[in-house]
Amino acid sequence: MALPMARPALAAGVALAVMETLADYGAVQFLSVQTMTTGVVRAWSVYGSTVSAARFALPLLAAAALLLWIERRGRRGRTHEAGNARWRALNVRQLPGGAAWLASAFCLVLVVAGLLMPAGWLLLNALDASPDWPRVLRAGAHSLTLGIVGALVTVALATMLALGTRRLPMAARLASLGYATPGAVMAIGLLAPAGIVWSFMPGAGYGIAIALLIYAYAARLMAAALEPIDAGLTRVTPSMIHAARSLGRNETSSALAVELPVARGAMLTAGLIVFIDVMKELPATLILRPFDFDTLAVMANNYALDERLEQAGMPSILIVLLSLPAVIWLTRKIALSRPGS
Amino acid sequence: MQVPSLRARAISRSYGKLAAVADATLTLHAGRITCLLGPSGCGKSTLLRLIAGLESVDDGTIEIDGRVMSAPGMTVTPEDRGIGLVFQDFALFPHLSVADNIGFGLKALPASERRKRVTTLVARFHLERLADAWPHTLSGGEQQRVAIARALARAPSVLLLDEPFSDLDGHLRAAVRQSVLADLRETGTAVLIVTHDPEEAMLIADEMALMSAGRIVQTGSPQDCYLRPVSIEASRLLGEAVILPVRVADGLAHTAFGIIPAPGMPDGEAEAMIRPEALRFDEAGLLMEVVDIRFGGAFQIVTLASADTVIPARMTGVSLPKVGEQIRVSLNPACTAVFGC
Numbered sequence: 001m002a003l004p005m006a007r008p009a010l011a012a013g014v015a016l017a018v019m020e021t022l023a024d025y026g027a028v029q030f031l032s033v034q035t036m037t038t039g040v041v042r043a044w045s046v047y048g049s050t051v052s053a054a055r056f057a058l059p060l061l062a063a064a065a066l067l068l069w070i071e072r073r074g075r076r077g078r079t080h081e082a083g084n085a086r087w088r089a090l091n092v093r094q095l096p097g098g099a100a101w102l103a104s105a106f107c108l109v110l111v112v113a114g115l116l117m118p119a120g121w122l123l124l125n126a127l128d129a130s131p132d133w134p135r136v137l138r139a140g141a142h143s144l145t146l147g148i149v150g151a152l153v154t155v156a157l158a159t160m161l162a163l164g165t166r167r168l169p170m171a172a173r174l175a176s177l178g179y180a181t182p183g184a185v186m187a188i189g190l191l192a193p194a195g196i197v198w199s200f201m202p203g204a205g206y207g208i209a210i211a212l213l214i215y216a217y218a219a220r221l222m223a224a225a226l227e228p229i230d231a232g233l234t235r236v237t238p239s240m241i242h243a244a245r246s247l248g249r250n251e252t253s254s255a256l257a258v259e260l261p262v263a264r265g266a267m268l269t270a271g272l273i274v275f276i277d278v279m280k281e282l283p284a285t286l287i288l289r290p291f292d293f294d295t296l297a298v299m300a301n302n303y304a305l306d307e308r309l310e311q312a313g314m315p316s317i318l319i320v321l322l323s324l325p326a327v328i329w330l331t332r333k334i335a336l337s338r339p340g341s
Numbered sequence: 342m343q344v345p346s347l348r349a350r351a352i353s354r355s356y357g358k359l360a361a362v363a364d365a366t367l368t369l370h371a372g373r374i375t376c377l378l379g380p381s382g383c384g385k386s387t388l389l390r391l392i393a394g395l396e397s398v399d400d401g402t403i404e405i406d407g408r409v410m411s412a413p414g415m416t417v418t419p420e421d422r423g424i425g426l427v428f429q430d431f432a433l434f435p436h437l438s439v440a441d442n443i444g445f446g447l448k449a450l451p452a453s454e455r456r457k458r459v460t461t462l463v464a465r466f467h468l469e470r471l472a473d474a475w476p477h478t479l480s481g482g483e484q485q486r487v488a489i490a491r492a493l494a495r496a497p498s499v500l501l502l503d504e505p506f507s508d509l510d511g512h513l514r515a516a517v518r519q520s521v522l523a524d525l526r527e528t529g530t531a532v533l534i535v536t537h538d539p540e541e542a543m544l545i546a547d548e549m550a551l552m553s554a555g556r557i558v559q560t561g562s563p564q565d566c567y568l569r570p571v572s573i574e575a576s577r578l579l580g581e582a583v584i585l586p587v588r589v590a591d592g593l594a595h596t597a598f599g600i601i602p603a604p605g606m607p608d609g610e611a612e613a614m615i616r617p618e619a620l621r622f623d624e625a626g627l628l629m630e631v632v633d634i635r636f637g638g639a640f641q642i643v644t645l646a647s648a649d650t651v652i653p654a655r656m657t658g659v660s661l662p663k664v665g666e667q668i669r670v671s672l673n674p675a676c677t678a679v680f681g682c
Contacts, residue, residue: 242393243426246420246497
């Protein structure tokens with residue numbers, strides 16, 4: 001009963017996981033698995049060929065579009081969930097002895113294998129190493145700046161898009177395509193227009209590269225930001241807007257006085273999601289970053305590729321530490337929005 | 342004579358081929374409550390939106406306080422029309438307290454004046470205890486008071502209420518309605534209430550406007566509309582009506598139940614509209630058999646049958662006939678009307 005009902009959601013979940021895997025660069029690169037994404041990055045960074053990079057990128061883009069379609073289709077199946085959308089309180093059930101141990105063990109395995117083991121190992125490595133502190137701190141500042149600016153820009157664009165797409169629903173779907181697009185593909189796609197801008201404004205390379213990087217983050221993470229903001233804005237009914245209009249506010253002023261404050265929490269959520277994603281983004285950053293501009297993720301990746309794992313520890317731990325408050329805040333919020341808690 | 346607060350002259354609005362509002366004329370006066378009554382989908386809400394300036398008219402004009410607000414190709418925006426809007430869902434702003442909701446439309450006033458005005462409205466609508474409360478903590482009736490107080494804050498010439506009582510609980514509805522209407526009358530604003538409930542409309546209205554298929558078919562006092570409908574269509578909008586074929590001769594319609602006046606009607610075939618309460622016990626009346634009795638609380642619906650007629654009668658009293666019994670009934674001509682075929 002539960003499984004068939006969840007099937008569309010399961011399909012959507014699998015599609016999302018495959019999308020993330022397709023887009024992943026760091027892990028496959030480190031483990032020397034040849035994938036399309038590593039192909040894209042290598043074609044560009046080793047051979048300097050945008051043409052062959054684009055050749056790798058195209059099938060990836062097609063796969064991403066297919067996955068996105070599957071994920072959207074899965075979502076359409078959620079109508080029966082929306083049909084009785086009232087939250088029901090979940091019953092808290094006390095499991096008997098053996099089952100309780102098994103359940104706890106399962107949860108523990110997830111935490112140990114997913115967080116404690118890798119983080120502990122990193123920490124051990126980091127303790128052995130003597131990090132190049134000025135470089136690590138500079139990279140940290142870069143990561144933090146990119147994360148914050150990326151989050152602000154993406155949330156601002158997503159909010160405008162969410163407000164605007166109440167009239168043009170197709171636009172939101174188009175803008176969401178970026179989420180399925182691997183960062184490497186996005187970056188390669190941006191190189192051609194970047195070349196044109198560069199040729200007009202020589203010497204502005206650094207600024208343009210940073211702007212392109214932010215652009216790539218915003219395009220890639222638009223869907224992730226758009227979804228919570230869209231959901232937040234659904235709390236504003238058309239009648240609220242009409243009421244605001246009749247109370248002397250024009251369209252813009254109604255949006256500022258009613259829609260944005262109501263969606264404030266959702267905008268914060270969206271910002272944190274983008275921030276966390278930017279902090280650990282690798283392929284787009286590798287391709288688009290200005291010369292000698294390191295982020296924590298880039299640094300960790302470079303050390304790892306040079307087999308200097310103990311040096312890779314500190315930047316990696318810093319990524320986790322800087323993202324942790326945001327992650328905790330988000331998970332708390334998600335837990336609070338669930339019934340039965 | 343005093344300028345009407347609102348005058349809508351022959352306004353029309355179509356969506357493609359569907360004429361949502363066709364040639365509707367409506368006048369509202371200060372201090373009077375007008376009910377716009379009609380079945381779902383008859384164009385009431387569209388008419389309300391046209392008056393509010395949320396839609397533009399294809400034809401006709403809308404004047405508020407003698408100023409043209411809508412004409413073909415011209416629509417003064419909702420914020421500049423001097424109207425107040427109250428919705429079925431009340432549309433309170435969830436991020437503002439009760440007092441801030443009420444003061445939302447008073448942005449242009451200096452803070453001290455705004456506070457004074459809010460305090461006056463809070464007192465008028467008995468919301469003192471709730472001024473700092475959040476909208477989601479209020480009951481339906483309380484939310485409605487806030488919505489009305491908010492809509493009245495800018496002292497609009499016309500207050501439009503869309504099905505304001507339909508979301509209230511049954512047992513509270515009558516009491517809430519009565520006190521809200523008393524407060525509304527005190528303000529001296531011209532009020533238009535949209536409803537699909539004929540009994541409610543007749544109970545609250547000073548004037549009625551009956552709407553069917555986009556047209557306003559009759560306006561007048563509740564008594565006039567109920568007892569002297571201009572057409573069979575109009576009579577059906579206000580409650581159950583039995584239509585019997587009759588013959589008119591010399592200004593009198595001859596029915597099986599007796600003669601009813603049909604002043605000004607030409608001789609020949611016609612139709613008589615009979616309200617269920619028009620039938621009364623009468624020793625000299627037509628002999629009919631009771632075939633069914635339905636208990637409706639304050640009244641009972643007694644279905645009567647003769648050789649060629651089956652007719653429901655709404656009767657009150659404790660000693661009512663039983664199924665199978667024969668009774669004699671005649672018509673109260675005040676509850677009937679005759680129309681040409």
